[in-house]
Amino acid sequence: MRQVAILGIGQTSIDEHWDKSLRELGGEATFLALQDAGVEKVDALYVGNMLSPLVSGQNQLGTFFADWSGLWHQEAVKIEAACASGAAVFRAGLMAVASGELDSALVLGVEKMTDKAGHDVTAALATAADADYEVEQGVSFVGLNALIMRRYMHEYGWQHADFAPFSINAHANAMSNPYARLHDRITGDQFEKSAMVATPINLLDASPTGDGAAAAVIVPAEKVTGLPNRPRVLVTGSASATDTIAVHSRSDPLFLSAAFTSASKAYSMAGVGPEDIDFFELHDAFSIMSALSLEACGFAERGKGVRLGLDKEITPNGKIPICTRGGLKARGHPVGATGMYQIVEVVQQLRLECGETQVKDARIGMAQNIGGSGATILTHILQVD
């Protein structure tokens, strides 16, 4: 495989975009990424999306966006891996360029979630779980995560308040991110008093969904020379792994085995270890997932992920900064687009464009995107030359 670089990035704000359709949302991120890359055309368009058949009545999103974005006649395809669709489409585009088959690709994650009523969207999100053996029992995604969080608290003796630093950090970091869904700092007291959703998960443990799109232009690294005022961002690690689709099938539901496997492969491919990672954009759909990701990727021992938050090691100045642009919790979670937001944010950090939440001397960043309750997990490592 040849080395691949990220030439340009683009994103829309995450919000309830009542004035923008699915095609306008994805088109905006596409245009911004092409503009940032300084190119007008690419060999192919890869689109990551989870919900458009159910929410917008639209399939074949690859061609749909190639047509709308003026990338006529070009190859185009859609990738879906539930909430990991964003990272999955990045990896698909990456392999196409790395293989030598394509010389450039536009990779887009897009999700339009607010065109249906809330209960319809909840039902659509449940299609990521096992329809026959989980959803049939009436369990929702927050319900599955609540079972995992309760078990974690029981096994390791943590209290609900111990998870507060994850949400406080995410909200604080989103303050300076203009694309973030939420712009309000929260306190530990607010975290504890927030409305209950599914015990022990309350509103401030859970990420908000929303409409959004994020995109990147990827090209062979050797084609990127002499960028003005901008480092060359290389993709040095990429891996995908799976676990059982149903949580009840796992022998150890507190271990994200697909996070461990994909991170191990990505570390090995990049020739680095957890100690080399300057910051980590992880998948904090619920606060419990932050703890489990940190543990599975080697930043904390089993049952001790929460400790990193309490010790302030996850803030932009800490040992392993996470969710530096707000994470899913405050930047927002437009499900099929989230993985591409993470990639875009890692690039922003490596370009040193993150202002108040800039990680000092950031050179190696990691992104991890989760589909289902840990069923599909992709890990990417990006670094500057």
Place this chain on the structure above:
Amino acid sequence: MRQVAILGIGQTSIDEHWDKSLRELGGEATFLALQDAGVEKVDALYVGNMLSPLVSGQNQLGTFFADWSGLWHQEAVKIEAACASGAAVFRAGLMAVASGELDSALVLGVEKMTDKAGHDVTAALATAADADYEVEQGVSFVGLNALIMRRYMHEYGWQHADFAPFSINAHANAMSNPYARLHDRITGDQFEKSAMVATPINLLDASPTGDGAAAAVIVPAEKVTGLPNRPRVLVTGSASATDTIAVHSRSDPLFLSAAFTSASKAYSMAGVGPEDIDFFELHDAFSIMSALSLEACGFAERGKGVRLGLDKEITPNGKIPICTRGGLKARGHPVGATGMYQIVEVVQQLRLECGETQVKDARIGMAQNIGGSGATILTHILQVD
């Protein structure tokens, strides 16, 4: 890119499989392909599917089938490109193996269509068209194809009966294919008297949908040596191209530009031309599509595709045999799986396993899969060493 070979194939019959769920259907084709390849494990599972979120309430099919098939922890992802999902997933798996990132992949096309009422499935199929500008007007897929067929007849002066050879050939060829949906010969008289669906398309112009799954194991060609009694099947051409998603946006709706572009690229990659193709598994969702595909791929001049049928050049002994196992018309069209059925059938021809419809000395076969009304088209060329 390194050269890729097809090591094993598997398929289920296409039918109304009331006794098989989505997972059982896909699992069956997966097991058969692994068995045929003589391997127990692969590096990744690529799944092509169009309708499962809408018909089965199930997303994340990559992980869903990796779990069910015992391919635990392996990479898995779903690809969707409407009715071209089958070929799109084959190409995605192909690039992953060709890139060197993976040493093997199981590529599966699967569709479970009969778990919903007919009008729900018709609505689900319409998600391949433009939701905002086509479906909103009440047009269905057969309606779009009827408009194209009527225009073709008007422009070139053909009568409806002139299309009969396409359907007669497909039905005749399916007689010896045990996996085919339909096993009944038809006559020109039956073709003309069949019930009207959308003028001028009648029931015998249109392909039947159904439940089905087809799969292949792909590996680097250099790993395939010394196969007993079986030639090595190489993938020598692969390309994907798009057109506008809405038919009304095309300056020339009678020219499948994406078929022309993808076929031209595939020919160039394989170093062959139409004159070298021994047989062609094309996408005869409606009889008009057979004519348009033959023309766009260089087998007939514009407006003269129908002539190949009338001259008996499309039968297994003709100049360019098509739909040798029944095509979409009689083998059946389980939408997101169809492209993989075509690949499996090309392999069967190249292995000389097709009995009564075996193309003599078949060495180079082509498959073409269409999503939407010509919006996404992939062309693959396979050949024996």
